[in-house]
Amino acid sequence: MNGYAGFKLLIVDDHAHNLFTLRTLIAAHLDALVLEATSGAQAIDLTHRHPDIDLIILDVQMPEMDGFQTATLLKLRKRTRDIPIIFLTAAFKSEEFQQRGFAVGAVDYLLKPIDDSLLINKISTYFRLIEKERGLNRVLEQRVAERTAELAQARDYLENIITHMGEALLVLEPGGAIKLTNPAACRMLGYAPADLIGMGIGDVFEEDGDEAAGAFWGTWLEALIRTGALSKIEARFIARDGRRVPILFARTAVTDTAGEISDIICIAKDMTGYVRVATDPDPATTQERGERELPQEAS
Structure with a gap:
């Protein structure tokens, strides 16, 4: 097993062979579930049907709705605004486009042809960060629950004394x-x-x-x-x-x-x-x- 089972990754590209390459690469190194979309509109629809998507790899150059427009719409919606987005592009390589990508909420901007090791390391890094954050949230939720129970017990104890x-x-x-x-x-x-x-x-x-x-x-x-x-x-x-x-x-x-x-x-x-x-x-x-x-x- 390669790890990160239970994580969900969405890859978005209008070319089927690019999706195949990404899917094959990810499957060889990670156990995450991979969802695929061939357009920005389909990507947005998938995020509605799968609210537990952990990471999005998004092609920039797509017809009708490009990657920048797709990312902008995803960041406007409460349920998707916190999903990390990694941009991939073969055409928009200048620093100007990279800055635009970060401006619309991307966490990374990678260039094609894909550096396999770099991409897998990036994905693994974000999964680790998400895993750590979830662990901290679980600890925090447990502490809040314990403290809430303690306060309820103290309140009940005090109310019992006052009542009697x-x-x-x-x-x-x-x-x-x-x-x-x-x-x-x-x-x-x-x-x-x-x-x-x-x-x-x-x-x-x-x-x-x-x-x-x-x-x-x-x-x-x-x-x-x-x-x-x-x-x-x-x-x-x-x-x-x-x-x-x-x-x-x-x-x-x-x-x-x-x-x-x-x-x-x-x-x-x-x-x-x-x-x-x-x-x-x-x-x-x-x-x-x-x-x-x-x-x-x-x-």
């Missing part, structure tokens, strides 16, 4: 609108996920002394810009039915590469059933009293 976490999660836009939530927040507030998206944080949240919806937002934003996070506070969610749900609430700002806030992450723990009990950690001292949370005993 016991605390309510609200992700806000910098203006305070809710852009993402989790099932715990929906249960706590009594809203469907689609209903919560787009609502303002002031519609579902209030702090002590800030019963007016949204009255606290300017203070929040200023503090988040300054510190990036606000410590846990006691507050209330305003449920859909008007109930006030006591929560322990924390907020964190996420910034973009420019240092601007892109998201605000809010996490709330339902404190229903808990009461605050004052304790004296050390009765023998005069230290300030601490506080701890205890579950409220059932009556």
Whole structure:
């Protein structure tokens, strides 16, 4: 076997004996499949019927549509513009015609009579380049597929955590609108996920002394810009039915590469059933009293 089985080569010449010579030469050195065309129009038709052609050897001097015109049309079509073209000619040998050949997209411009070794070496070189490019593309595609799978796995893992976490999660836009939530927040507030998206944080949240919806937002934003996070506070969610749900609430700002806030992450723990009990950690001292949370005993 001579190699390059599976490659497809199109040879174009209006003289049958030239096609025979090319076909015989290529078959003696390479295992590529050879297609033949006797005109530019037939060559273009073959490229439509065989979109996997790897290389074209194109005679320049042909009636009706010469090699330059054929190459120009091939380069205009998306499916054929990247196929390498080697020009062969016995008549157009001047540098002017060679430059014209390269200008219309040829990768090589060879003169007849054909130098057998040179032509086979040229064909083999382009096949090797194509083979290498395909190998690199396969590696790249494999890496992209692996990375895509890793990202999907990481996304599913994160979504699973968010879905099953016991605390309510609200992700806000910098203006305070809710852009993402989790099932715990929906249960706590009594809203469907689609209903919560787009609502303002002031519609579902209030702090002590800030019963007016949204009255606290300017203070929040200023503090988040300054510190990036606000410590846990006691507050209330305003449920859909008007109930006030006591929560322990924390907020964190996420910034973009420019240092601007892109998201605000809010996490709330339902404190229903808990009461605050004052304790004296050390009765023998005069230290300030601490506080701890205890579950409220059932009556």
